[in-house]
Amino acid sequence: MNRNQSNKAQVLDYWAATDSAPIEEMATVTARYLPENFRWKGPAPLGEIRGPAALAEQVLIPLKQAIPNLTRQTHLFMGGQSVNHVGEDARDAFWVAGSGYLHGTATGEFLGIPATERPLRIRWIEFIRFSGEEMVESQLIYDFVDWFEQVGIAVLPPSRGIAHVYPAATGFDSVLRDAQPAQDTELTLQLGHSLLYGGLNGFDQDNLSSMGMADYFHPNLKWYGPGGIGACLSFSEFEQWHQQPWLVAFPDRKVVGLESLFAEGRLLACSGVAGVRATHTGPYLGQPATGVSLEISGIDFWLRSGEQFTENWVFVDMIDLFAQMGIDLFARMASYRDRDG
Numbered sequence: 001m002n003r004n005q006s007n008k009a010q011v012l013d014y015w016a017a018t019d020s021a022p023i024e025e026m027a028t029v030t031a032r033y034l035p036e037n038f039r040w041k042g043p044a045p046l047g048e049i050r051g052p053a054a055l056a057e058q059v060l061i062p063l064k065q066a067i068p069n070l071t072r073q074t075h076l077f078m079g080g081q082s083v084n085h086v087g088e089d090a091r092d093a094f095w096v097a098g099s100g101y102l103h104g105t106a107t108g109e110f111l112g113i114p115a116t117e118r119p120l121r122i123r124w125i126e127f128i129r130f131s132g133e134e135m136v137e138s139q140l141i142y143d144f145v146d147w148f149e150q151v152g153i154a155v156l157p158p159s160r161g162i163a164h165v166y167p168a169a170t171g172f173d174s175v176l177r178d179a180q181p182a183q184d185t186e187l188t189l190q191l192g193h194s195l196l197y198g199g200l201n202g203f204d205q206d207n208l209s210s211m212g213m214a215d216y217f218h219p220n221l222k223w224y225g226p227g228g229i230g231a232c233l234s235f236s237e238f239e240q241w242h243q244q245p246w247l248v249a250f251p252d253r254k255v256v257g258l259e260s261l262f263a264e265g266r267l268l269a270c271s272g273v274a275g276v277r278a279t280h281t282g283p284y285l286g287q288p289a290t291g292v293s294l295e296i297s298g299i300d301f302w303l304r305s306g307e308q309f310t311e312n313w314v315f316v317d318m319i320d321l322f323a324q325m326g327i328d329l330f331a332r333m334a335s336y337r338d339r340d341g
Contacts, residue, residue, distance in 0.1 A: 066110035075168035080262035146227030161230025180265025249284035
C-alpha cells in the first residue's frame with residue numbers, strides 16, 4: 001500500500017472510531033489516533049485547538065451531547081501530496097480530505113444553537129495533514145449559517161442561490177478509496193493551479209471576463225456555496241448570484257496563502273486558513289462596506305470532467321468573515337433565538 005492509500009485508510013479509521021465512541025471514551029480515542037502536538041483549526045467561534053484531549057473536550061463531546069444520534073455521511077473523499085503550503089515545515093505535505101453531512105436530531109444546544117425536533121443535515125469538510133505517518137493538523141469547517149437556517153434562524157438575507165443544496169458528485173463515485181490514475185491527477189492539478197493563480201487572480205477589478213472563468217468551468221457548472229450564498233446550478237448563475245456580488249464587495253481579493261493544493265484522479269482540493277486576502281470596499285449580504293482588510297478562510301473541492309471543472313463544493317468560514325466586518329453572527333443568532341423563543 002502506497003503512502004497516500006495508507007493515509008486515507010488511517011483517516012477513515014479515525015473518523016469511524018470517533019463517530020462510534022461513547023462520550024466517556026472520546027478522549028481516549030482521540031489520544032489513540034492523534035499526537036499531543038495535534039493542531040485543529042476550526043471555524044469561528046471555535047478557532048484553533050491544540051491536542052487530542054482539548055479537541056475531545058471542546059468539540060467532539062459537546063457535539064455528541066447535543067446530537068446523540070449523530071452519524072457521518074461522506075460525499076467526497078481523497079488524498080494527495082500538496083504542491084503548496086504557507087509553512088516551510090509542511091512543504092509538499094500529504095493530506096487527506098473529506099466532506100459530506102452530519103445527520104442527527106439535536107436534543108440539546110451546541111454553542112448556543114438551539115435544539116430542534118427537525119432532523120439536521122450539517123455540512124462539514126475536513127482536511128488532515130500528515131507528517132510522516134502521523135496526523136498533525138486538521139482544517140475543518142462546519143456550515144453554521146446553514147445550520148442556523150435549518151433551526152429557523154436566518155442571520156443573513158435570503159441566499160441569492162438555492163439554499164440547502166449540497167449533494168454528492170453527479171454520476172461519479174467521489175469517495176476515492178482506491179488509487180487513481182496518475183495522469184488524471186496531474187491534469188486535474190494543472191487545471192486547478194491555473195484556475196487559482198492565473199484565472200481568479202487575473203481579475204482586472206472591472207470585467208468578470210478578465211478572469212477567463214468560462215475556460216475553467218463548464219456551462220452546466222454546479223457550484224455549491226455555503227449558507228448565506230447558496231448553490232448555483234449553471235455557470236451563468238454562478239457569475240450572477242455569487243461571483244458578481246463577491247467581487248463588488250471584495251474587488252481586490254487575491255489567493256495568496258493556501259495551506260494545501262492537491263489532486264487525486266479527477267478531484268481537486270485546496271484549503272486556506274486566511275488563504276484569500278481582500279479589502280471590503282462594497283456591500284455584501286446586507287453589510288455595507290467597512291474598508292477593512294480581510295483574511296478569508298475557505299476550503300474547496302472541484303470535479304474535473306475533460307478539460308473543465310463541472311462541480312465545485314465551496315466552504316467559507318462565514319462567521320469569521322463577518323466578524324472581521326464587525327458583525328457577530330452567533331450573537332445575532334442568539335438574539336433572534338431569545339426573541340422568538
